[in-house]
Amino acid sequence: QLQLQESGPGLVKPSETLSLTCTVSGDSISSSSYYWGWIRQPPGKGLEWIGSIYYDGSTYYNPSLKSRVTISVEKSKNQCSLKQTSVTAADAAVYYCARSSGHYIPNFDSWGQGTLVTVSS
């Protein structure tokens, strides 16, 4: 059974870098059939796609976040990671990782439970 688990610091200071990891179990992140994405949700607000990655390292980003975001994959650990620089209060959100069948295909069929990131000094 596929499981995704996000992990990382729950508190980040303004202007610093947010770093999160998604650990995949029950399937290989190197599967040629799937892409692995990050989606966030500010408290009480809607969902926003951050970006997605394929096991070969190909990345696809939300144009509005592209300048601050890097998504990477660590196949040996069956993990993908998100780094977001120069965070502000607007970046406070629950961050989810999810699996989809294509880089811009919005069929996110499995999700992690999400991890809350607070931005505060």
Place this chain on the structure above:
Amino acid sequence: QSALTQPASVSGSPGQSITISCTGTSSDIGTYNLVSWYQQHPGKAPKLMIYEVYKRPSGVSNRFSGSKSGNTASLTISGLQAEDEAEYYCCSYGGTTTPHVIFGGGTKVTVL
């Protein structure tokens, strides 16, 4: 890219049918059959209910159906049940100059 437009709330009585609309543009919903719908209960991760406009993932009740006309996609819930009370989000591929994935603002479904 602006978010897809959804009504803030929709309500219905048990057993009734309701429809949630999701309006985009010719750059996303109007051109591509890549619309999905997610159900989210409070404190939980979203759950895929419909993909590629009308397809249902295994395990999703056939009371949920999707459709599209022009720049607007719709999710219909028939035989409304108490457990259907949740937030619903539409999502679409957006193309043209800069490919992206875009979500709607969400619709709160209340079962009266």
